[in-house]
Amino acid sequence: MSTVDREQQVLERIDRARRARARVKDERITLAHGAGGKATHSLIEAVFLEAFRNPILEPLEDQAVFSVGGARLAFTTDSYVVRPLFFPGGDIGELAVNGTVNDLAMSGAQPLYLSVGVILEEGFPVADLARVTDSMARAAQAAGVQVVTGDTKVVERGKADGCYLNTTGVGVITHDLRLGAGEARPGDVVLVSGPIGDHGVTIMLARGELDIEADLGSDTAPLADLVQRMLAAAPGVRCMRDATRGGVATILNEIARASEAAVVIDERAIPVRTEVRGASEILGIDPLYVACEGRFVAVVDPANADAALDALRAHPLGAGAAVIGQVKADPPTLVLLKTEFGGTRIVDVLIGDPLPRIC
């Protein structure tokens, strides 16, 4: 491509971004803006990135990485508004600890310290709050982190759903690997650490709006130990992302775009529990878009793929790990699914919000 063509392309891209930004700013917030998919990305780019742009924020990874006084730190935040607060396999407290621990772990950091910000609704039973904090304490212990600071606010009755949480975490990075969504290369192998969609489907069923019973619980779990074991066995890991909002499909799209490569996955290879598959069919959603809270995707150098898979499978939290696809050169920035019936279709990022407030 000539220099003139490239310049023309850049100008067109800037113009498209500008128009998209103006469009977003005219809007009102919808549930889709919180779903982790297309609308969330547009909002983040148009509003947050535009306001705060700096080299640490710009990669838009799930954690910031910076150095202070010689220490390389990872830093990440998440708010939790899951409904209901208590569900099979966990509760908002356990989720808030594991979710933030996992965002640190995805940078290869050792999670160390958490802050907890609580927004309580007037009338919320203190006993329920104690149940949440006890659950957080157990999860923190299991993940090897300490809650070291906090804040409590109260809003009037009706202005929150009992309890919203924010956890922010600090971890230390001691490896010197180069990890990031933009690091995937053609030939790399795509792994998932276990069956997908358990958390999202569990939450939908726990709301009782559907008349489905399933023997299913959230997969919420702390992944730092599992990640450390995989990194020790397979230093050729290019990137890791935990498959929360937007599910596996959305993070594969993030990787494909950031790496300007194709991600081709094989439908038959993707581990999905029968209960999740069944409930997803009734809900009319694709498990690829359903959130997990204890599963992650790793892109690994093919020379290390077997070692990575073995390390995952040797750990209780990675027992169901599988190779689900490969990175290819073409078509760049797209995710393709080879279907069970031998066809191929494009897997886009999540559009809309079929499963609101699952974390």
Place this chain on the structure above:
Amino acid sequence: MSTVDREQQVLERIDRARRARARVKDERITLAHGAGGKATHSLIEAVFLEAFRNPILEPLEDQAVFSVGGARLAFTTDSYVVRPLFFPGGDIGELAVNGTVNDLAMSGAQPLYLSVGVILEEGFPVADLARVTDSMARAAQAAGVQVVTGDTKVVERGKADGCYLNTTGVGVITHDLRLGAGEARPGDVVLVSGPIGDHGVTIMLARGELDIEADLGSDTAPLADLVQRMLAAAPGVRCMRDATRGGVATILNEIARASEAAVVIDERAIPVRTEVRGASEILGIDPLYVACEGRFVAVVDPANADAALDALRAHPLGAGAAVIGQVKADPPTLVLLKTEFGGTRIVDVLIGDPLPRIC
């Protein structure tokens, strides 16, 4: 006091704490639990401290201090639920940046990085969100910090008041002073960095529920630079606290208790703007309990008090600084106010919540 008496005292204290804990756990959350006063303290001790107890959390300062890889860090979190979102002199975004910057500054840290967690209500105008983030960006620039990571959640219409924010901050501590609410000693001088109560009264008036007009704006401001200048001039600073929820009265009580000393303040010496005094009288509240967002209290070695006061007054944000009292040995753990009329009364921590959701 004999050893037996002391042991008896300790046992009684434990028993009282146990009964208080049981009492709190039976309760439901009230607005008072979020006011920063007596109810907030009981809740934090009974629920959060009990669940998470560790040596870093235990001092219950406004920030945690720990070391990672040789760097000494300060870490703090605050959620913001102020109503209205926009008010004279600031908005929720500016407040969220300055509040967290100030909690870092009170440990003598240099604030470095912030995370931002946003909980949005469905239907909130994106233009208002952009106004908030632009304001945060300006405040971050003024305070010399960078927003490096974030998270966005959306809840259904009616489940939040437009926008709740959480900011969590990391700063670096390079001084080797020993600072803390428990460090005050008899003879120390108590300073305040400027007139008190502007923020809380501004918010109450901005709600328009009272038919009062006053030429008043929030005092929200980043205090790190002011603090650094004071510490450079007066290394004998024992402790600093910004006078947010619960006001000056509540933090003086925290200092008196932690130091097991008396804090005696002089009503005539406390700087309060005429507008704040007038509005407080109409509202039926004492300015000593009204939140500031750009003022702090410092307890200083008497040998350094003049230097500290001069350093404060030389800075635009400390121009109204004043000596307001002294630390004494007796009566331990109490705050006493010498009134304008020559009497003396005990100033307790805030009870109830006369000014809900001011930050």
